[in-house]
Structure formats: C-alpha cells, structure tokens
Amino acid sequence: MMENKNISRPMDLTRIQVTDDFWKREMELVRKEVIPYQWDALNDRVPGANPSFCMRNYRVAGKINKIRREQGKNYVETVYPVDFNGGAPEVLPESMDQMEDRFYGFVFQDSDFAKWIEAVGYSLTQHPDEKLEAVADAAIDVVCDAQQEDGYLDTFYIINDRSRIFTNLKDNHELYCFGHLTEGAVAYYQATGKDKLLKAVERYADFISDHFGPEEGKCKGYPGHEIAEMALVRLYEVTGKEKYLDLSRFFTDMRGTRPYYFDYEQNAKQDDGLRYEYHQAHLPVREQKEAVGHAVRAVYLYSGMADLARLTGDEKLLKACETLWDDIVDRKMYITGGIGGTHIGEAFSFAYDLPNDTAYAETCASIGLVFFARRMLQIKADSKYANVMERALYNGILSGMALDGKSFFYVNPLEVLPEACHKDERKFHVKPVRQKWFGCACCPPNIARLLSSIGSYAYTETDDTLFMHLYMGGEITRTFGNGAEAKIVVTSGLPWDGNVTVKAETDSDQPFTLAFRLPDWCDSYTAEGIEDAQTEIRDGYLYVTRVWKDNSEVKLSFPMEVRMMQSNPQVREDAGKVAFMRGPIVYCMEEADNGKDLHLVSLGDDPQITEVSSEEFGYQTVMLEVTGRRQVKEESEEKQLYHIYRRPQYQEAKLRLIPYYTWANRGEGEMQVWIKER
C-alpha cells in the first residue's frame, strides 16, 4: 500500500465539540426528537405508524438461537418463505407479544437498529447521556444474542430460512444490513470505547470473508445495495485487519464483471447490462463513466470506491471516481444538491434532465453525495468537493427534516403544486407536507447519523494541516507529534453571514497549517491575522502556515451577497428561469407568502432585492424580498381553454423568498425554487 502524505483523515468526533448556532440546533433536534422517536419506532411503540418489528425480529432470532443450543443435534431449522416484504398480520393483535415468532417487515429491517446505534454513538460524543447509553447497551445485547455461533447475523434469514443465506444478493439487502451494522458498531465503539457490538461485527465479517473471495469455491457475488464497501474500509481502519480491506476490494472489483453475477444467482441468461444499471453493476467500476441507476446506491458505491482509491493508490479507480463526480455535479445535480431526477428506480435521469416538479432528489442520496465528497476531499483538498458538500447540507438534506424535527421528506422537489401531488399519479412520490415516519425508514435515520457526526465532515487533517471544509463553530482538539495539544476554537456566522474566527488555545507554540476553503459563493474575501504567516492558495483553499501561539487568531470574512443564478441552457426545465442564493442557501417562493398560482409570477426587468432578517421560524434567518410581477387573470378568459393571443397584463408584486430548507413548515401550499425571468 502506498503512503500519501497529502491524504487527510476525518477527525475523531471525540475531538470536536460542535458549538455552532446553526448546526447545534439541528443536532439537538436529532438528539431530543429523532433518536428517541426512532427508538420507539424500532420497538413498535409509535401510535399510528407502521410497526418496524426491528427489535422484535432480533429477539425472535435470539430465541431461535437459544432453542437451537438447547436442542443441539435434534434442532430442526425454521423454514418460511423468503419474501422481500415479510409484512405484518393484516390485523395486528392487541399486544405484539401475541404475534407468532416470525420475521416481520421488509427484508432490510435489521438496518433500522444499525442506523440508530450509529446516530446514538455520534450523539454521545457531543452530549454524554448515561441513560441513552444504557438503553443502547441493552439493545446491543439483544442484537448480539441474535448472532449465530458461526458469526452469521441477519434476522431475515435466521428466522426464515438459514439455508438460503447469500442466495439473492441482488434484491435481499443482506450485505446492506451488514454494512450498516458495521458502520453502527464502529461509531459506537469510537464513541464509547465499548467493543461488544464491534466484536460481533468482526465475527460476522470474518464469516462473510470466508464465504466470499477470489479463491476457488468461494462465492463471487457482491452487494445488490452498496454500503458494505465503505463500511468494510471503516472496519479495516478501526481494527487494522487487512482482510476487511481485501473483502471491500473484492466486492468492488467483481461488480459489473461478466458473466454478471446477478444473472448467475437468478439463473438468468440475459447478459443485458442495462438491467443492472440500477445497481451500478452494468460495467466494471473502473469503466463506469456515467452516474446511473438508484442514486443512493450509486453514491454509496462511489464513496467506497473513493475509500479504496485513497488506501490503495489505485489511479484507475480514482479516475473513475473523478469522472463520476463530474458527471453528477456537471450534469445531474439540482441546485439544492439533490440528486436523482426520476422516481422510477429512485434514479439518475439522463444528463441535464432535472425536472423540478417530478424530482426524486432523495434526502438519502444527497447524504450519500456528502459521504462521497468528504472521501474525495480526503484524497485531494479541492474546494469543488466541499462546495457541493456545503450546498447539499444546507439545502437538499436539511429540507428533509421539519424545523421541529418531527416529520421528514424522502423526496425534495424544487417545485410543488399540491393538487398534482394528490391527483396525478406521476407525482404521487412528491409529498407536499413532510410525513411522520416511513415503513421503509431510510431518510430520517440517515439524517440523524449525518447531523450527529457533522463535525467529521467539516474538518479533516493530515499530520501538518487542519482543513476547514465547512465553517462550523466548535472546538477542535489537536494533538501534535510531540504530544502537545492545542485547542482550535472556531466561531462562524454561517449560513447568514460570512464572518469566521479561528483562535488557537495552546500551552506551547506549535507550527502547523490551517487550510481554509474559499467558498464558491463569493469572489473575494478578507483575512486578518495572517500577516506574519506563510500563505498559499491552492485548489480553492487558503493555506496559512505559521507558528500558532496561545490566542493566535485569524479572522476571515466572506462577503455574502444575494446571487441570481441561472442553469446551464441544456437544462430544459430551467430555461428562462432564475433561482436565488445567498451564501450557501438556496431560496424558494412559497404559497404562504406569495399566494397561489406561482407559475404566473415572474421577475420582469431589473428585479430589486432586499435582505430581510426574520425570526418567523423561531430563530434568526435571512429572507429575501424581490420585486416582481404577477400575470393578471382576466375574468372573461377564465372559462375558455384556448384563445387568440392577448398581451398579458401584470400586477407589480413583492415576492418573498425563504430558505429552501425551511419550506413546508407552514402547511400545504405551492412552492417554487426556479422563478421565471419574464
């Protein structure tokens, strides 16, 4: 393996305390609202919501293991049908305890626990909570009881039919659940130092490692839903065991090779790569040049590929990552950082096909894009990655959660007409109001795990450099080669103003470099306190190298002006339209402020823009007022569907724009990001 000194590492969360006004509020929502709600959901205690059955399935599997041990050789395995959605009894009994000992819920239900324990781990680093930790430890006991003697740990197959494990990698999410469990175990171990779950996952990973591999007789398959690739890298990094890295590489290298493994396991003979674009298994990964298929799977795969490229120095793999990144960001990403232009397959559409009203732009996909970005940043600190990370975080991801943390969007459209969401099946996936929880609960827990670990995206480091990819108030503890420690205290006005202060608190003078990202939303900046430092600008970062003494301070100021944005003319849906941004924040019009029929609103000549500070959403945000106009509907023309052209009449209108992430917090109504010029 090559050593590359430029490669940076995310920081252990125990070394970062996020104190940022903006992000801390979001993290507290996760801690106080999402994590407890999620635990109730895992235990089927949310009135009115579909039960998850997650913890129940683990307990049933544990019971089976117990009986198996007790009966020894006399034990007869349980065999039930292996259905993707194990469902629930049509009528739930009074008490769940009256239900049969079966597997219930979707095939991937185990992952609900994994995502929860991951979020809990991160949260504990920022806010120790003995009670929560005790609940988590008890839950881990239940999960570990479900593990079988050989290490296998997937309740779907343990309960339904152990003999069929790893026989439907394409659809049955077995390795996906493993990947999530691994991420959860690593996070919990890093947060608490407790390794019970980590050890269980290692045993499971060893089992998988014995089953899959290049050696003759071993299975040549790979995950239908990617995540194990990057999870195994994390497991390798925390345990140092190369076999996990090898397994990740094996999964990645086998993907898309011919004959297609998914053909083989399903006894199909199509050899039709198009069928596997959904899984990014249409081509070997190094030959993939276009981001295709299910958007979440895609960015999870690319994240794993970036991890491997980083650790192995594989140039071809890195090149593929770069090409795929550019394909997303230059051709397939909404201005909000949303990805996935079509709900069919929750997938990327073709280049420049970015419909606003039928967008998929799943919250999880933008989260995956952040994973991918952070990994690319580790390889090369190029602000192009961090700019996108910031864009997705403040817009397409945060819009996934209500301001009270109690309801969520899967889909983050850029234009909504509620009537269409209710009446037009083509838009049934677009919800005009956030929903409580989902039967297939991926987005809320994904938001929880991302926000709880947000600090690890803001900062990465090498031996001599601390990178600030995002400006996020907090305290970073940095240990130096000589054992000395320094605390770096960051304050930030983002996303509402661009003033950032970075101050060192240290007992001893320390030479090192701070690398500050120069955001894409301003053309200039000012920096104070770098007069006696060595500075360099490279790839969108300002590198400040100096000896940092106690109270050394750098003040950065990034001017934050409202920008009227335009899309590439190839984006048909945005032609003749503009969107507004201020700093990293994308704005939108809502019916609550601007009335109905937003399609009749336009800007006209020379729009005047005013920034307005507002506390409407419970804390200070910046809204925009823009002068525009609204086409007048003549009474006489209302009935006739088509008529001879009459020059439209307009009324002046003062448009009010709110941050996109705050939309749909005031009931159901129309919304639009892109506004007609005329």
Add this chain to the structure above:
Amino acid sequence: MMENKNISRPMDLTRIQVTDDFWKREMELVRKEVIPYQWDALNDRVPGANPSFCMRNYRVAGKINKIRREQGKNYVETVYPVDFNGGAPEVLPESMDQMEDRFYGFVFQDSDFAKWIEAVGYSLTQHPDEKLEAVADAAIDVVCDAQQEDGYLDTFYIINDRSRIFTNLKDNHELYCFGHLTEGAVAYYQATGKDKLLKAVERYADFISDHFGPEEGKCKGYPGHEIAEMALVRLYEVTGKEKYLDLSRFFTDMRGTRPYYFDYEQNAKQDDGLRYEYHQAHLPVREQKEAVGHAVRAVYLYSGMADLARLTGDEKLLKACETLWDDIVDRKMYITGGIGGTHIGEAFSFAYDLPNDTAYAETCASIGLVFFARRMLQIKADSKYANVMERALYNGILSGMALDGKSFFYVNPLEVLPEACHKDERKFHVKPVRQKWFGCACCPPNIARLLSSIGSYAYTETDDTLFMHLYMGGEITRTFGNGAEAKIVVTSGLPWDGNVTVKAETDSDQPFTLAFRLPDWCDSYTAEGIEDAQTEIRDGYLYVTRVWKDNSEVKLSFPMEVRMMQSNPQVREDAGKVAFMRGPIVYCMEEADNGKDLHLVSLGDDPQITEVSSEEFGYQTVMLEVTGRRQVKEESEEKQLYHIYRRPQYQEAKLRLIPYYTWANRGEGEMQVWIKER
C-alpha cells in the same frame, strides 16, 4: 319516446361521395394501405409484427363448434386458463398451422376483425371493390362459424372456458368485442345490404339480452370497456327492435350504481368509487360531472349516453352529457383536440393539467371525442361541438397516421425530445417516430373506420335541413318527401383556404334549408347567392332557407388568417407560450427545420409571420415562417451546471412551422407546438 323534429340524422354513406382533395387522399391511404395491411395483420402475415391470431382464433372456435356438433352429448368443453393476454408460444413454429388449437393474443383480439369489417363496409360505399367484398364475405363466414348455437360469439371464452362467460365484465372486454362486432355488422349491412353478419350479431345480442336486465335472476353487470352502449343504439336503429335500445339503457343506467357490480363480480368489498373512475363506474352516469379515467372509454360512454338522450329525451342524461362535454373542452383538451393528459390509465388528468411532453392524447380518444361531438350535434346543432370535431380531425387524429399511411401513433404529444423518449421511463409511452402496427391494435383500425366514414361526420340532416358541420368536398344525394331527389355538390378549399361552394343539381325546385357552420377560426365571412333566401344565424350556424333550383349556388368565404393562440393561464405548462393556428390547422416546430434545442427558441417582440405554400409533403400545404430568436449557448458556460445570471444572448432566427399532423414524417427529431414568447 318523444319525437323531436330538431334532431338530425347522420346520412347514409351510400348517399355521400366524398371528393374532397384533402380527405379523399386520406381515405385512399386507408383503402390502399391500411385495410390490406390490416387484413394481413389479422391473418398473421405481417413479417416482423406480432401475430394478431384474430382470424386464427375464429377458425379454432369454428372447429370447436363443429366437433361439439359431431360429438353431441359426449362433447367435453375445452378448459384453459382465462388470462388477459393469452400470449403466444415463446418461439413461433415455422407454420402457424403447427400451433395448438388454443386462444392466442389479448382477450380483446376478436375486435380486430370487427374494426376491419367496419372500415371495409364504409370503404365499399366510397369505392366499390368486388375482390375486397369477396374477401370480407369469406371472413364473415369464418366469424359466423365461430358463433355457437345459442348465439354466443366470443372466441376467448368459446376456446378457453365457455362456463366462465360474463364473469369478468370489468377486465375481459367481452361486451367491448360484442360492441365492436355490432358496429362492424351494421356498417357492412348498410354498405352492402348483406345481412349474414348482422343476423349473427342480432342472435348474439338476443343472447346477451336474455342474460342481462332488470328482471330478477338476470345479471346486473355492464361493460368494463364501453362501446356496447352506442353499438346497441345503432343495432336498434337499423333493426327497429326496442330490446336493443332497452339493453343499452340498462347498461348505462346500472353503471356506477351501488353496490358496485365490479365489486360484486370480483368478490371485493371496497365500495371505493375511486377505483372505478378508470371505468367511469364511480358514480351513476347522470351524477357524473367530471370527465375522468381512461379517456377512450370515457368518450365512448358519453357517446352512448348522448345517443340515449337523443332517443329517449332524457333531460338529466342530456345535462350530464353537456356537463361532461364542457369539462373536457374547457379544462382537459389539448389545442390539437387530444385528450388524456396522463399515460397512467391512459386517462384524463386533473383540470388544466395538460403537460405537452408527457401527454397521452391517444388517437383513439380523439376519435371517440368526434363520436361524442357528432352525437351532441344531432341533438343540437351548436357549432361548439363541430368546432371541436374539426379541431380533433385535422390535428390530434390525423397526426396518428404517417403521410404514407404505413405507420401510426397511439400517443400524440405536443412536445418531443427524442432522447427523453429513449432514456426516461416516464416518457417511454411517447414515441418519436410512428410505429408499424401494435400488438394491441386499436388506433390504426380506429383511424381506418373513422376516415372511411368521414362523410357521416361532415353532414347530418332533418326532414327540412341539411347541416354542414365540416366543409368537405363531395356530392350528397337528398331525397325529399315527394320522392324528388337533389344532388348537393360541395367544393371546399379547406384546410388551406376557406372558400366553399355549394351547388344544387335537381330536376325540380325544392324548398329546404342548408345550415352552414360558422367556424371558430374566423370572425367574419362572406356569402354569395343568398340574396333571395331567408337567413338566420343560430348557435354558430347560418341557416339558409330557399327554394333550390337546378344550379342554385351559394359561395361562402371564411377568411383564413394565422392566429397566435394562448391557453388559459391555469394551464401551467403553456404559461408564457403561444401556439400558431391557421384555419383549423395547428402548427408545430420540428428539428428538421429548426435544428436541435427547441427549448432555446422563442419569439421575442413582434413576431412577423409569413405563409408559405409548400409541396414538401407531396401535395400543397401551407407552412409558416415566423421571425424569432434562439438563445446563444456560450462555449464557456457549457460545462457548469449553475452560474451567476448573465443576460442571455440571442440570435435572430427564422422559425419554420409545419402543420402538426405532418410531424414525424422526416425521421426522428425534436418537436414543439407551444413556443415561448420570450
């Protein structure tokens, strides 16, 4: 039954000879191309096309009947699964004769013959053809051999499982096939005077009449796919047997009543009307106020309702027809006369939801709208019905057939980006080029039967009035009460100029009224030769009452100017856009004339329009040249997906517009009807 002297009748086709330049060409395409091709298709002789199996199924049913007769009481019924798509063997044998005696194809495959024989009947009235008639007679023999002794005649159930007839009215198209067969039988009888098929259909109708009805013990169901309602009215009108009218009324009156018959027959207990909107069976027909569900089914039902309202004087039924008509025309119809805004259920979308690029706008649905319009016109000669009929005929229907009569569109979009049709599953229903034939062959034969009988839409009559709803060159023979005959000779420049001449050729002077529709595409007109006549304008018709002598002539001139059209501002997809019409013709831009990226084309201020006569499509048409502009794509901006607003730069462009119905005759390319103003 009430007698209403104002109610008009369509004319027997034997009394109209269409000589119109425009329509005769289309009729000849049908005669020379479509009807022979269709016959080959019915007999599985089209290389490369999916076999229809239609005539084959009739022969197999005939064989079964023969064996049944021979074996008498010893006969054991054949029993096969009753699948919606009976399909075909995976690999077809060298010769179809080697195939098993099974039912193949869709459940509605019998209707292929019915549509063909109907078109043949009409065609023979305009162009006698002994050879074709002999082929048709032989085909009728095959079909009649398939009829069972009790009158039943549906090969799907005869072959698969006779015991299950009429058990799945909702899905299995049994009464739909009956309806089409009836239409075909009536048409063939009226054209040739031969009644073999008509008698067979009467026996089948008697059988159905014994099975369904208000009497105790009889089935209370009604067709899942409507058409029998209007077909039975035709059968009543040609036979005079009231039982057929009663059966039509029974089907219509039962529709949508509770408990839902479709629930009953499927043993379902939902009582959920929404599920039956697709079939227009969500409400009793007199309570239906909105056009919903499958658009073809809807307009077929409304046509039958209009027939019944006409014959029974049922005011509530008439009111429902009027309300549904207005709902379509004021809120749910494309400017081309296309209906059906969504491919999901091939259905109407909600009011004003008329997306151009994902339109369904099925050719058959526009044809059904013409059926509905003609029936409303019979009740009341109001030009609002004829205007829509004309719009649909010249645009949304004719676009369904290529200029050479050899390929067809199901779906008639108003905007096409071929890349999207190929790559975006949401638009897979939109084809950028016409297709040869369809497995589910509804549109081509529907075009064939409509165009072959076009004269019956142009003219209707009462005892004292001849209505000209469309201006179509031809000779009409009119017999008067005293037995005298007159020939009315019409010449028309439509759709390219608005000059119409109507001349009488008669041996004796005859007083009667000619009623001329005043088209909605001009504000004024001139009429010569009406100086000594009594004239009146009512509901968009000019009534000219006089004594017509030999060579009496009226010359009408309807000025035909290019009109720039706008849609109701509630149509979001057309906001800020215009379309061009000239006379009844809607125009469009094609890539062949205007290059790619039509979304970057706009009109700018004060567009100048020039009419250009062109023979590009083999006969003289009028094209338009419109001054406009095209947004320049800067090289530098091509890569970046989003950038700060730059005032777009435009190049002047001369746009060439062609009649919409001629699009997609020059290979694959972009197309747009609605053009941005700016």
